[in-house]
Amino acid sequence: MTRVTIDDSLCAKLDGVSGPVELCDNSGRVVGKFLPSGEPATLWPQDECPYTEEELEAMRKTKGGRTLAEIWKSLGRT
Numbered sequence: 001m002t003r004v005t006i007d008d009s010l011c012a013k014l015d016g017v018s019g020p021v022e023l024c025d026n027s028g029r030v031v032g033k034f035l036p037s038g039e040p041a042t043l044w045p046q047d048e049c050p051y052t053e054e055e056l057e058a059m060r061k062t063k064g065g066r067t068l069a070e071i072w073k074s075l076g077r078t
Contacts, residue, residue, distance in 0.1 A: 014034060014036070017036055018036065019035075020033060020034065021033070021035075021036075022034075
């Protein structure tokens with residue numbers, strides 16, 4: 001993981017926030033996301049699974065697909 005040292009001004013802005021924060025430049029472009037240390041790893045709203053538990057369970061039970069050998073063969077590898 002890359003480490004970036006922030007200045008005192010940004011540190012003060014982030015101090016005491018609870019939950020995820022989007023970091024933006026002066027034009028409003030999102031340049032990153034910040035999750036305070038000690039906070040539980042939560043998903044950003046757009047990262048949440050779009051499927052219900054019932055849909056996921058149905059997908060788990062669905063049989064089908066191809067074997068790895070069949071995939072390799074279709075890619076021209078043997």
